[in-house]
Amino acid sequence: xxxxxxxxxxxxxxxxxxxxxxxxxxxxxxxxxxxxxxxxxxxxxxxxxxxxxxxxxxxxxxxxxxxxxxxxxxxxxxxxxxxxxxxxxxxxxxxxxxxxxxxxxxxxxxxxx
Amino acid sequence: xxxxxxxxxxxxxxxxxxxxxxxxxxxxxxxxxxxxxxxxxxxxxxxxxxxxxxxxxxxxxxxxxxxxxxxxxxxxxxxxxxxxxxxxxxxxxxxxxxxxxxxxxxxxxxxxx
Numbered sequence: 421x422x423x424x425x426x427x428x429x430x431x432x433x434x435x436x437x438x439x440x441x442x443x444x445x446x447x448x449x450x451x452x453x454x455x456x457x458x459x460x461x462x463x464x465x466x467x468x469x470x471x472x473x474x475x476x477x478x479x480x481x482x483x484x485x486x487x488x489x490x491x492x493x494x495x496x497x498x499x500x501x502x503x504x505x506x507x508x509x510x511x512x513x514x515x516x517x518x519x520x521x522x523x524x525x526x527x528x529x530x531x532x533x
Numbered sequence: 534x535x536x537x538x539x540x541x542x543x544x545x546x547x548x549x550x551x552x553x554x555x556x557x558x559x560x561x562x563x564x565x566x567x568x569x570x571x572x573x574x575x576x577x578x579x580x581x582x583x584x585x586x587x588x589x590x591x592x593x594x595x596x597x598x599x600x601x602x603x604x605x606x607x608x609x610x611x612x613x614x615x616x617x618x619x620x621x622x623x624x625x626x627x628x629x630x631x632x633x634x635x636x637x638x639x640x641x642x643x644x645x646x
Contacts, residue, residue: 520592522575
C-alpha cells in the first residue's frame with residue numbers, strides 16, 4: 421500500500437514570494453507521483469506528474485517539482501507566486517501500473533498582496 | 534471537448550433517505566473513478582470502472598453504496614440509506630485507456646442531516 425503525507429495543511433505567502441509545498445510518500449513498490457490543484461468551486465486539475473526520467477518535472481502555471489527517491493519526497497515549488505495561485509494543492513501517488521490515486525490531505529496555499 | 538460533469542453540485546438529504554449522484558465522463562474515456570473527501574480528510578478512492586465493468590471496488594465503504602455504469606458511459610453512485618458519516622464531496626474522474634492522467638469533475642457536495 422502507498423501513503424502520502426503533506427506536511428503543511430496551510431501555507432500563507434505574500435505575492436511574488438517563492439513557495440514550497442512539501443510532500444512525502446511511502447511505498448514498497450515503484451510509484452508515479454502527481455500534484456493536483458483545486459481552485460475554489462472547481463474540480464481537481466493536474467499540475468504535473470512524474471512517471472520516469474528527469475527528476476525535475478515542470479508543470480503548468482510555472483510550478484515544478486523534484487522527485488527525490490532517497491528521501492521519498494516530491495516537493496512542489498514556484499519561484500514567484502500570484503494571487504491567482506490561491507488554491508488547495510494535493511499530492512498523489514499511484515503504483516505501477518496506475519489504477520487509483522492515493523492522495524495526501526491537501527495544502528491550502530493562500531497568497532496575499 | 535467537454536470535461537467531466539457531475540450532477541447535482543450540491544445535495545442535502547436527511548439520514549435514512551436515498552441519494553443518487555451522477556457522473557458523465559469525457560467522451561471516449563473507458564476508465565471512470567469515484568473518490569470521496571470527508572471534511573478534513575484525504576480524498577479517498579471508492580471504485581474504478583473499465584467501461585461497464587467494476588475493475589476495483591475495494592474503497593467502497595459498505596453495502597449502502599451502489600455504483601453502476603450503464604453501457605460504459607455515465608455512472609451513478611447511489612447511497613441507500615444515507616448516514617451522517619456519508620457527508621462529504623464525491624468526485625468523479627475519467628481517463629483514457631492506458632493513460633495516467635485522470636480528469637476530475639467539480640464534485641458533488643453531499644450533506645446528510
